[in-house]
Amino acid sequence: MTRLTLRSMIDDASKGMKKAVTEAMRGVDHIATTTDCWSVRRWSFIGVTAHWIDPDSLKRCSAALACKQLRGSHTVDVLANALDIHSEFEIRGKIQRTTTDNGSNFIKAFQVFGEDENNNAVGSDGDASQPGEDQEGGEEVEFVDVSVLLNEDDGLEFQLPKHQRCACHLLNLIATVDAQKATSNEAYKKVYRSTFGKCNALWNKCGRSTLAAETVEDACSLQLLRPNATRWKSLFLEQAVERLLRIIKDKGEGTIRVLCTDLKVSM
Known part of the structure; x- marks a missing residue:
């Protein structure tokens, strides 16, 4: 069997599995995903899994969406691009939360590209002026919420779901910090x-x-x-x-x- 034939068989099997997982999640309204990065022998990888409750049997279901190599540094753009796998499985609007560890690269990626209202709050410090205040003359000024413009999905930007930090990893951090004492x-x-x-x-x-x-x-x-x-x-x-x-x-x-x-x- 040639390498090309083997590669073709793997690709066909991957497409079949992807289609089956997509069909399984088609009738589900609420999905949670998890993702993680790791390195093995100086190679970096990212894995994404999906989890949901079957609406008919009420059984908990899980599926692997991706396990692929990451090239270069794990910057926010690279991670956001890798997590765009949600669109390939047609579940982008169904994801309630994506759970990751507390790595600074993941946190920043969700702050930059995420839809979490806590990350996109504008004027939360109360300094924003109200319409009509401190305006010279009687001319009306239209106030536009900048966060709405930034979060518009124009197909040119990644949009990540709301972020959930892993509780187990938080406990690991506590244990590490306490041990350092x-x-x-x-x-x-x-x-x-x-x-x-x-x-x-x-x-x-x-x-x-x-x-x-x-x-x-x-x-x-x-x-x-x-x-x-x-x-x-x-x-x-x-x-x-x-x-x-x-x-x-x-x-x-x-x-x-x-x-x-x-x-x-x-x-």
Whole structure:
């Protein structure tokens, strides 16, 4: 089977699934979506899912709308363009909320392109003049709500739904911030910064250099995993520190010493 034939089969299957999901959501009036970005081996991706209640059976339904690569920086324009997937499935006017994490890029994207009335409020500070006040002469002046003009859907601008910040991610942030309070103890703070300064040097080196990543994999038969700022558990329990300890246990501390020497970072 040639690569071209395989690609054609995948495209046909994707079109069939897209049509089926679109038909399933056609009779639904209220839909919620979620989206997230992540990186794997220096490649970035975005995923979008839809969730709704079937009006006949009252069952909860979910479907994946997109999982595609993001190229370049995750700017507000790039994210808004990726989330325009809602239009492809003909659900743009049905979405009640789109849930994301608390990443600044997502928050700004919804502030710039979202329809949330809290983001588009005009004159909320009470400074706006009322019609007819402080006007010289008797000439009438027509006041126009600028937010209405900015939010008009002329097909040339993205329009995102109302935004919902993920509650689980908020709890993760609370746990992270509270954990940092332990550094108020000077003795702990000294050890903490010394240890994680060296760990971060290793993680950053492997994240920025393909050669460094290959050196680690050759020596340890494993890759180092970098902490994810949006998932506090990734630092200790699931990825970064656990992987370092596993390498030391399986390969010995000498292996880490050689790596640090080769990569020119502090042991």
